[in-house]
Amino acid sequence: MNALNSILVLFAAFLVVFWEAAFNGIRHLLGAQVGLLPALMVYASLSTGLVTLTLTAVLGGIFLDTLSANPVGVSVLPLFIVGFIIYSQRELILRDQLFAQFVLGLAASAIVPVLTVLLMLTKGQVPMLGWGSIWQWIVMSLGGAIATPIWFQLFGLFDRSLNYRRATETSFRPDREIRRGRK
Amino acid sequence: MLRRSHYIASVVVVALVLIILNLPDRATTRIKLAVGSLFLPLFGLASSTHELVNKTGDALTPRSELLRQNEAYRREIQQLQLQIMQSRETAEENARFRQLYAWQQKVPWKLKLANVILRDPANWWRTMQIDLGSRDGIRTNFPVLTTDGLVGRVSFVSLTHSQIVLLGDPNCKVSALVENAKHDTGIIGASGPFDGSLIELKYLPRSADIQPGQNVITSGLGGIFPKGIPIGKIVDSHQVEYGLYVEARVKLAANFSGLEEVWVLMP
Numbered sequence: 001m002n003a004l005n006s007i008l009v010l011f012a013a014f015l016v017v018f019w020e021a022a023f024n025g026i027r028h029l030l031g032a033q034v035g036l037l038p039a040l041m042v043y044a045s046l047s048t049g050l051v052t053l054t055l056t057a058v059l060g061g062i063f064l065d066t067l068s069a070n071p072v073g074v075s076v077l078p079l080f081i082v083g084f085i086i087y088s089q090r091e092l093i094l095r096d097q098l099f100a101q102f103v104l105g106l107a108a109s110a111i112v113p114v115l116t117v118l119l120m121l122t123k124g125q126v127p128m129l130g131w132g133s134i135w136q137w138i139v140m141s142l143g144g145a146i147a148t149p150i151w152f153q154l155f156g157l158f159d160r161s162l163n164y165r166r167a168t169e170t171s172f173r174p175d176r177e178i179r180r181g182r183k
Numbered sequence: 184m185l186r187r188s189h190y191i192a193s194v195v196v197v198a199l200v201l202i203i204l205n206l207p208d209r210a211t212t213r214i215k216l217a218v219g220s221l222f223l224p225l226f227g228l229a230s231s232t233h234e235l236v237n238k239t240g241d242a243l244t245p246r247s248e249l250l251r252q253n254e255a256y257r258r259e260i261q262q263l264q265l266q267i268m269q270s271r272e273t274a275e276e277n278a279r280f281r282q283l284y285a286w287q288q289k290v291p292w293k294l295k296l297a298n299v300i301l302r303d304p305a306n307w308w309r310t311m312q313i314d315l316g317s318r319d320g321i322r323t324n325f326p327v328l329t330t331d332g333l334v335g336r337v338s339f340v341s342l343t344h345s346q347i348v349l350l351g352d353p354n355c356k357v358s359a360l361v362e363n364a365k366h367d368t369g370i371i372g373a374s375g376p377f378d379g380s381l382i383e384l385k386y387l388p389r390s391a392d393i394q395p396g397q398n399v400i401t402s403g404l405g406g407i408f409p410k411g412i413p414i415g416k417i418v419d420s421h422q423v424e425y426g427l428y429v430e431a432r433v434k435l436a437a438n439f440s441g442l443e444e445v446w447v448l449m450p
Contacts, residue, residue: 053192054196069346072206072214084189113306
């Protein structure tokens with residue numbers, strides 16, 4: 001994985017946070033805003049290195065807390081925990097499978113808000129919670145689940161467009177060439 | 184199997200989070216200001232996009248529709264001018280009486296129009312950002328309203344934009360008065376996360392005479408919100424804490440979901 005992909009992931013985290021704050025169509029329609037950062041963390045943990053994963057969690061979390069009324073830094077740890085768990089198990093995950101991406105996105109998007117709220121409650125901040133929060137949680141989880149394969153497709157597209165293609169080996173091997181006729 | 188680099192990354196992140204979360208308020212405000220300034224180009228982009236959409240909409244509006252709207256506005260202006268004439272006379276009369284009884288003169292409101300640029304990306308807070316900041320004279324705790332009623336107060340100010348904490352957010356508490364014979368006073372607190380148009384009016388006295396449809400306005404207590412800003416109307420009420428006090432649900436006068444412009448009340 002090259003530096004360009006890492007930069008793209010970090011820039012995507014920046015844009016995603018702004019998108020969540022600026023565009024409210026889903027919020028008006030479903031009553032909750034979809035969180036795309038956990039889905040991005042799934043991509044970062046399966047496709048980039050530990051440094052990029054850590055930077056995405058730290059910068060993405062701080063960007064989100066800056067535009068939100070969250071205490072600064074409260075979103076960093078939940079994003080990192082989810083990303084780190086997936087990263088440590090990534091040899092066992094079929095990252096190219098759509099179903100695996102969907103399930104991981106669902107789990108990440110479900111866990112991150114819960115951990116964030118728990119961390120805030122621990123810090124003594126009381127956010128707006130109630131029965132409606134369950135619906136918001138479902139919307140956030142499903143939204144993240146749908147967004148995860150889209151991230152993979154999008155970054156795959158960037159990768160194909162901006163990076164050199166990997167040189168593929170041909171099936172031709174000179175040592176196994178069948179020579180016909182006499183020399 | 185975790186490697187050494189994994190442990191280092193985990194320790195660094197945990198330490199960083201602990202340090203940031205335990206920073207004093209002034210330091211976190213500075214971090215928010217510094218990181219928030221990175222979004223400034225996008226703020227401009229978002230408002231230009233919004234303007235472009237509005238201009239496109241204007242260009243597509245047929246001339247007959249514009250003429251009809253123009254005529255309607257002209258009539259409304261004439262009606263409002265008549266009302267202003269009438270209220271000016273009442274205000275002068277009021278001022279004379281105040282002078283006669285040596286009461287304090289009421290200062291007229293100074294209002295500044297602001298555009299809503301962002302909403303809180305987290306679902307558990309009810310805040311938004313406007314395009315006025317400290318360079319426009321905005322300070323924390325300035326009340327924010329629309330022509331329909333109270334919206335909230337300024338909670339955080341940077342140079343070019345400010346954060347507004349809306350009614351119903353746990354961090355926006357308002358002393359409110361019910362317009363009935365007893366002038367019952369309570370506190371507007373947090374609402375549920377789903378229906379943003381209904382908020383709870385708490386700590387009303389047990390003898391409160393609360394009826395659906397009564398108006399709720401700011402009481403002027405607390406020193407942040409001046410008296411008389413409409414908040415909403417009572418929907419229903421019930422006794423809580425074994426009848427110690429009464430709680431009422433209030434339907435907000437301002438429509439929060441469609442907020443695009445708000446007025447900041449300057450002292």
